[in-house]
Structures are given as C-alpha cells and as structure tokens.
Amino acid sequence: MAERMMKERNLQSVTAKSRLGNGGAKFLTYLFLLVMAVIVLFPFYWMIISSLKTLTEYRLSKPTFFPRTVMFSNYGEAFTTARLGRLFTNTLIVGVVSTLLSLVITVLSAFAFARLEFKGKNILFAALLATMMIPGELFTITNYATVNTFGWLNTYTVLIVPFLVSVFYIYLLRQNFLQIPNELYLAAKVDGTSDLKYLWTVMIPLSLPTLISITILKMMGAWNSYIWPRLVANDAAHQMITNGLRNAFKDAAGEQTNYPVQMAAVALVSAPLFLVYIFLRKYIMKGVSRSGIKG
Amino acid sequence: MVDSKKQWKAWIYLAPAIVLLLVFTVWPIINTIRMALLDGYNGMAAIGGKTFAFGVDNFRAVVEYKGFFTCLRNTILLCVITVPISTLLALLVSAALNSIKFLQKPLQTIFFLPYVTNAIAIGMVFAAMFNMVRTVRVVQTAGIVNNVIEFFGGTAVNWINAGSTYWANMTVLIIYIVWNALPFKILILLGGMQSINKQYYDAAKVDGSSRSRILWRITVPLLSPMIAYVVITGFIAGFKEYTSIVGIFGEKMGPASDAGRLNTMVGYIYDALPSNDYGRASAAALILFGIILIVTLINLYVSKKQVHY
Numbered sequence: 001m002a003e004r005m006m007k008e009r010n011l012q013s014v015t016a017k018s019r020l021g022n023g024g025a026k027f028l029t030y031l032f033l034l035v036m037a038v039i040v041l042f043p044f045y046w047m048i049i050s051s052l053k054t055l056t057e058y059r060l061s062k063p064t065f066f067p068r069t070v071m072f073s074n075y076g077e078a079f080t081t082a083r084l085g086r087l088f089t090n091t092l093i094v095g096v097v098s099t100l101l102s103l104v105i106t107v108l109s110a111f112a113f114a115r116l117e118f119k120g121k122n123i124l125f126a127a128l129l130a131t132m133m134i135p136g137e138l139f140t141i142t143n144y145a146t147v148n149t150f151g152w153l154n155t156y157t158v159l160i161v162p163f164l165v166s167v168f169y170i171y172l173l174r175q176n177f178l179q180i181p182n183e184l185y186l187a188a189k190v191d192g193t194s195d196l197k198y199l200w201t202v203m204i205p206l207s208l209p210t211l212i213s214i215t216i217l218k219m220m221g222a223w224n225s226y227i228w229p230r231l232v233a234n235d236a237a238h239q240m241i242t243n244g245l246r247n248a249f250k251d252a253a254g255e256q257t258n259y260p261v262q263m264a265a266v267a268l269v270s271a272p273l274f275l276v277y278i279f280l281r282k283y284i285m286k287g288v289s290r291s292g293i294k295g
Numbered sequence: 296m297v298d299s300k301k302q303w304k305a306w307i308y309l310a311p312a313i314v315l316l317l318v319f320t321v322w323p324i325i326n327t328i329r330m331a332l333l334d335g336y337n338g339m340a341a342i343g344g345k346t347f348a349f350g351v352d353n354f355r356a357v358v359e360y361k362g363f364f365t366c367l368r369n370t371i372l373l374c375v376i377t378v379p380i381s382t383l384l385a386l387l388v389s390a391a392l393n394s395i396k397f398l399q400k401p402l403q404t405i406f407f408l409p410y411v412t413n414a415i416a417i418g419m420v421f422a423a424m425f426n427m428v429r430t431v432r433v434v435q436t437a438g439i440v441n442n443v444i445e446f447f448g449g450t451a452v453n454w455i456n457a458g459s460t461y462w463a464n465m466t467v468l469i470i471y472i473v474w475n476a477l478p479f480k481i482l483i484l485l486g487g488m489q490s491i492n493k494q495y496y497d498a499a500k501v502d503g504s505s506r507s508r509i510l511w512r513i514t515v516p517l518l519s520p521m522i523a524y525v526v527i528t529g530f531i532a533g534f535k536e537y538t539s540i541v542g543i544f545g546e547k548m549g550p551a552s553d554a555g556r557l558n559t560m561v562g563y564i565y566d567a568l569p570s571n572d573y574g575r576a577s578a579a580a581l582i583l584f585g586i587i588l589i590v591t592l593i594n595l596y597v598s599k600k601q602v603h604y
Binding site: 043044047118146161163164170223242259285288 | 391
C-alpha cells in the first residue's frame with residue numbers, strides 16, 4: 001500500500017515537472033488544433049458570408065469578411081432559380097419512403113438471422129457479407145439496364161427500390177438483436193406472443209439506437225446521392241436535390257455566375273444536414289464509426 | 296428443435312431482402328462478367344436480337360478507348376497523394392485532441408463536421424474560393440484563396456478557370472479530398488487512441504520520454520490496426536473518386552479549356568452507359584474491381600507485417 005502511494009506520488013511529481021516543461025508543447029498543440037479548426041470551418045464561413053453579399057460586393061478586389069448590406073433576398077432567389085421547392089419535395093419523398101421500407105426489410109431479415117433456425121442460415125449470411133466487398137459501380141451497369149427494361153426510368157420507383165436492401169444494416173442490426181437474451185424470446189413463445197408482436201414490443205425498442213443510426217444514414221444517403229439519380233431520373237419532375245443543385249449552376253467556374261445566389265442555394269442544401277448533425281451527432285458518429293460508409 | 300413450420304417463417308421474413316438482392320446484386324455480378332466477356336456487347340443491339348462472340352475484346356477496347364489512361368493516371372495520383380496526407384494529418388489531429396481536456400469535445404465536433412456535408416454542394420464552395428471572379432476577361436477579384444496568397448506577397452494562381460494548369464487543378468482537388476477525408480479518419484483514430492491503456496503512457500512519463508517519441512513509439516504501434524483500416528478504406532474510396540471532381544469542376548470533369556482532363560475510372564464507366572456500351576463499361580468495372588482488390592490485398596499483406604496487436 002505504502003509502496004503504491006510512493007509510486008503515485010513519484011508519478012505525480014514527474015507529471016508536474018513535465019507539465020512545466022510542456023507548457024510550450026501545450027500551447028503548440030492548441031495552436032495546431034485551432035489552425036486546423038479554422039481550415040475546417042472556413043469553407044462554411046465563406047459559404048454563409050458570400051451568400052449574404054450583393055454581387056458587386058462579392059466582386060470587390062479587396063474581399064470583405066462580413067457583408068456590408070445583408071442580402072437575405074439571395075435566398076429567395078436561390079430557392080426559385082434552383083427550383084429548390086420541387087427538389088426538396090422529391091428528395092423527401094424518396095428519402096422517407098426508402099428509409100421506411102428499408103427499415104422493415106432490415107428488421108425482418110435481421111430477426112430471421114438472429115432468432116430463427118433454418119437450413120443454410122450460416123452459408124446465406126456469409127454470402128451476403130461477401131457481396132459487401134464488391135464496389136457498387138459493378139452493379140450499376142446491369143442495374144441501369146434492368147431498370148431500363150422494367151420501364152422505370154424517370155420514376156420515383158427507380159430511385160427507391162434498387163437500394164432498399166443494405167447488407168451492412170442487416171449485419172449491424174443482427175449483431176444488436178443477438179445481444180438481447182434469447183430467454184425473453186422463449187418466454188414470449190410460452191406466453192403465446194406472436195413473433196411480430198415480440199419484435200415490435202421487445203426487440204425494436206431495445207435496439208432503437210441502431211435503428212435511429214440506420215435511419216439517419218439512410219436519409220443522408222438519399223440527400224447526398226448523385227450518380228444513380230443522374231443516370232436514371234434526371235428529369236425535372238423527379239430530380240433529386242444534389243443533381244438539381246449541380247444542374248442549376250452548371251458552370252462551376254463560370255465568369256457570369258451569380259455567386260452569392262449560388263452560395264445561398266448551397267447553404268440551403270447544407271442546412272438540413274447541419275441541423276441533423278447538431279441534434280443527432282451521437283447516432284451519426286456511432287453509425288459511421290462502425291460502417292465507414294456514407295449513406 | 297428446428298421444425299419445418301419455423302423454417303417456412305424464416306424464409307418469409309427473408310423473402311423481400313432475398314428477392315431484391317437477387318435482382319439488384321446477384322444478377323448484376325453474373326451479368327457484368329457475362330457482358331464483359333461478350334465482344335463489343337451493346338445494350339441496344341442486344342435488344343435488337345444481335346448475338347455476340349465470346350472473347351476479351353472489351354478489355355482491349357477499354358484500354359484503347361480515348362482517355363482511359365488519363366482516367367487511370369488521375370485516379371492513381373489522387374489516391375497515392377491524398378491517402379498518406381490525410382492519414383498523417385488525421386493522426387496528428389487525433390494525437391493533439393487526445394492530449395488535451397479543455398475544448399476537446401467542441402473541437403471534436405468541429406473536426407467531424409465536413410463528414411456531414413454534401414460533396415457536390417461543398418465542392419461548389421471550394422470552386423468559389425479558388426475561382427477568379429471576372430467580368431468579361433477583366434479579373435475583378437482573384438478569389439479568396441488568391442487574396443490570401445497575395446496578402447502574403449505571392450502572385451495569384453489560376454486554379455480552376457480556363458487555361459489553368461493540370462497541377463493547379465490537382466492541387467485544388469487534393470486539398471478538397473483531404474479536407475473531406477479527415478473527419479472519418481479522425482473519428483476512427485481518436486476512438487482507437489482513447490481505448491489505449493493509460494499505463495503505457497504513465498510508464499513512458501516515468502521514463503521521461505518526449506512527446507514525439509511517445510507518439511511514434513507507443514501510440515502509432517498500438518494504433519496500427521486502426522491506421523491499417525483507415526488506409527485501406529481510404530484507398531478504396533480514393534479509387535472510386537468522382538463526385539468531388541463534379542462538385543468543383545462540374546460534369547465536364549475539367550476546366551472549361553480542357554474538359555475531361557480530370558476524369559477518373561468511375562467517370563469512365565459512367566460515360567459509357569448513355570451509349571449503351573455495356574460491354575466496355577463492364578470490362579472497365581471489372582478492371583476497377585481488380586485494381587481495388589489487388590491494392591487491398593497488398594495493404595493487408597503490408598499491415599500484417601507491420602501491425603502490432
């Protein structure tokens with residue numbers, strides 16, 4: 001006991017000494033982190049500041065770091081120029097419907113893999129996991145041909161159906177379901193509770209955090225998807241938010257572009273993502289650290 | 296135990312997932328290989344009843360088609376440059392974050408922010424920052440980045456506009472891709488650092504080791520599985536680079552004076568779709584898959600030798 005206290009005291013004096021010597025190091029650490037933080041935040045700052053300037057002020061040869069006249073009207077103009085209303089609606093329809101259907105499919109599959117016994121279960125599960133290694137681009141070509149044959153081009157269906165099943169989400173939820181003791185399930189069986197009722201009243205509430213993570217990532221996926229919608233539904237009626245934004249301001253480095261309005265549109269598209277991040281950060285980080293994929 | 300009634304139930308629960316996977320995952324795997332191995336396979340011609348000979352012409356066509364080597368070079372360059380830079384920066388930021396208490400949480404929140412953005416939208420912000428604003432040939436504002444360069448006594452660079460150089464474009468892309476790749480890497484590496492046993496650090500402190508020595512001799516070796524993970528996922532994402540370029544340069548994939556100059560492998564595959572050149576697109580997708588597989592295997596092999604558990 002005494003020995004341990006000695007050791008601890010020794011350690012404390014050593015850390016105290018190094019703390020003195022490390023005052024400079026501490027300062028440098030904070031300096032480095034603050035510089036990095038400024039670099040990370042600057043594009044967001046610049047987006048917001050630019051979106052509130054007049055075009056003349058934006059073009060000044062000496063940049064201003066706060067708008068002289070705050071032009072909220074840029075946002076109104078952006079909303080109409082990029083038809084953001086239509087784009088928001090489309091994206092919301094696709095996002096909500098695909099998330100709901102995807103959740104149902106994921107819950108049912110994860111339940112089968114976690115709780116039910118059937119022939120070939122392990123082989124099937126391994127085969128599913130194996131498909132995760134293949135890059136999505138390999139599927140896109142055939143899927144493009146398939147939806148073409150189905151006559152699904154330029155519909156909501158084509159934006160929703162092909163990506164309803166995510167093997168990764170099934171895997172994630174199965175792991176979560178496995179942690180719920182099987183005794184609960186057997187007890188429920190004895191009581192005559194049906195599988196679906198058990199799922200709804202016990203398993204889903206117990207794995208709510210995972211389901212919330214999946215929901216957020218799936219919605220973000222719809223919000224940020226660009227390549228597939230551009231291929232299969234790039235018409236005015238079904239265009240998604242990212243495609244619409246890119247198309248509305250086609251010439252990225254153009255000479256005549258009204259940058260403040262463009263930045264206002266970008267800010268409007270980014271705003272929902274920031275709100276979700278502010279309020280549901282925990283779930284996003286948890287989901288991402290386990291998956292390493294966007295959406 | 297396993298009665299047949301329960302078996303039935305399991306398959307019913309799995310049915311929606313299996314049907315969708317068969318159509319949109321399993322069939323594409325088979326069909327992509329099939330189309331790649333049918334010489335000159337074209338979607339429209341196939342519907343018209345044309346049959347195609349078995350062969351490897353598509354792979355030859357991929358290599359001979361204009362712009363393939365440009366796409367391959369761009370993809371590889373972006374990968375090889377951005378992955379080490381972003382990994383090293385993420386490591387330094389995580390180590391710095393891990394060593395402080397005050398402001399740790401707010402800074403962590405800031406560093407993860409770029410992850411939760413739309414690649415196209417923020418690409419447009421970067422384009423605005425690097426852009427030269429002109430009114431018909433007269434440069435009015437050199438853009439905020441050039442303003443900063445001029446403030447420190449440099450001369451303005453034409454980063455992305457017509458007439459810009461290849462490496463000016465690449466520099467912008469590298470900065471944007473690194474900026475975009477940092478949050479995920481920091482999240483993983485910081486998580487790993489926080490789970491390292493404190494005793495190692497206490498021992499190092501007693502020995503009076505310097506901070507950089509602690510970082511390279513203790514943190515990095517103990518963190519090597521996570522480092523291997525972010526390097527591998529970084530390479531995979533790097534080989535699929537596409538949307539960052541669209542965000543900054545638009546679908547022209549290059550400055551106005553030289554469209555397509557910055558195209559990548561993924562862009563190459565998608566460009567073949569509207570003309571129904573499925574055979575060539577499939578061959579290109581298989582080549583991309585092959586490259587990713589080989590790079591991942593090399594990474595795994597190297598990390599097996601280097602990773603300390």
